[in-house]
Amino acid sequence: MEDSATHARLRMGTTMPAESFNASVFLVDRLVETGHGDRVAVAGPMGTMTYAQLAAHVAELAGGLRVMGVRPEERVLLVLPDRPETLITILAVMRMGAVAVPVSPLYDGAELGHLIRDSRARVVVSAPEFEPAVQEALLSAPEVVALVLTDASPPGPGNLPRGPAVTGAGQAAAVETGVPVCPWSDLLEAGRGVTGPYDTCPDSPALWLHTSGTTGAPKAVVHRHGALRDVHEAYGRQVLGLRPEDRCLSVARMSFAYGLGNSMIFPLAAGATTILDPARPTPGGVVERLLEERPTLFFAGPSFYAALLAAQAPEDAFASVRLAVSAGETLAPELHRRLTARFGVDVVDGLGSAEALHIFLSGRPGQARPAGSGTAVPGYELRLLDDSGTPVPDGEPGHLYVRGDSIAAGYWCRTSATRQAFQGEWLRTGDTCARDADGSYRFLGRADDLIKVGGVRVSPMEVESRLLEHASVAECAVVAHVAAGGPERPVACVVPAPGRPIDADELIGFCREALADAECPREVLVLDELPKTPTGTVQRVVLRQLAADLLGK
Incomplete structure (x- = not known):
């Protein structure tokens, strides 16, 4: 027979394996509980924040989201730059057992609308500068019940702006989409003392991260709470050798796996400092x-x-x-x-x-x-x-x-x-x-990027390495081009170095000096820049289409 406590846990949906584990607690509360709350957790042009201050804001926002009606395992989608509020929001969503879905703020309204619908998110958190795109997205996302906007002014050192308390999303002022808007700072006020961390386990869902979308629409990758600890133990500790005195600065943004590890998981797990800059x-x-x-x-x-x-x-x-x-x-x-x-x-x-x-x-x-x-x-x-x-x-x-x-x-x-x-x-x-x-x-x-030339598989990386040795080349990417049903042939797409014009014949000859015939580019396309995803990855599918348009199909 199951006892009454077990029945209660089953009714609440909180029956857990032996180990309870919450990634937010691991990354923030653990440092405070072990007496390191005065360490600087966040630095940068938006101000500094200690671990104790960060933990307090995370707990408040988690409580505010609970007051708003966000439920455990429900997705909360974030359209934010890399600023302290973004870090707090991701941690708060995980703390209360919901699932954080950070996405690139570079997406347009139609793209954001697809991601919101795909995630089934009922709450979206954004910044004022991205509100026009988000409002456009909400027109095609009828399940959203609230839009939370961060404050336009940057927070002071360790002190985020305050506003009047709210008791729910419905009390916020409505906008033309019909979706109520709630100030982010109001949620902090509403959540003070509301709840502790949700009883998650290592296998509980923690966050979704989207693939870069180089070959199609981004796919949402489902990650669990325990994975954040696992990846720190593997890479952050044993490869990077992170220690409390380290300070981490990442060009990659927190809306992608690479940036999230660099700016959140690794520095916080080590008790170090993350440097956040919202500027592009x-x-x-x-x-x-x-x-x-x-x-x-x-x-x-x-x-x-x-x-x-x-x-x-x-x-x-x-x-x-x-x-x-x-x-x-x-x-x-x-x-x-x-x-x-x-x-x-x-x-x-x-x-x-x-x-x-x-x-x-x-x-x-x-x-x-x-x-x-x-x-x-x-x-x-x-x-x-x-x-x-x-x-x-x-x-x-x-x-x-x-x-x-x-x-x-x-x-x-x-x-x-x-x-x-x-x-x-x-x-x-x-x-x-x-x-x-x-x-x-x-x-x-x-x-999908390997090029088959006369039965030989050519690595674009090998050709690109040679091209970059030429003083006239700043960036390059090599893709396959097929003309009139013929065989694949390598095409070099190059961005010239400042003040250095590209001579296509010279560049091809330069490649022939060091590469096999199959590896040498047959054509050179000179571009002002290479098309990239929001993560900075070259969109080779776009370059292949460009080569087809310019060189003939």
């Missing part, structure tokens, strides 16, 4: 942050590192940085060489995905290893298989599979895609790699 990252703005905030860890993608070099960032920009991390795409060896030569900073390259929550294949600090290669992050296993599922020998390209505790449960409402990618304990990443004799892995590109 530019070389000039990031250099200003580097010089003013003195971070010890810096995170970006290859495209942004190339932009820093093109903008001729000062040589002492990375003087405080003990380790720089690159991910999102492969860091070409030549770009790696330029970075280390100019800035004298240790740069490690990593491969990860939204499905794995962060990086699972990485170089190591202080180890001389070519960019674009690395070994499995502790806690993960890798294998390379051919099209039939047979392991490939060293040196041969294969489909990369990864196994580890942080792997997601699957895609939301994408059964077919989930079954293709999540195969038992293994995730098929969609990447193609080769394993060298020393046990390291070389990233060759996404499986």
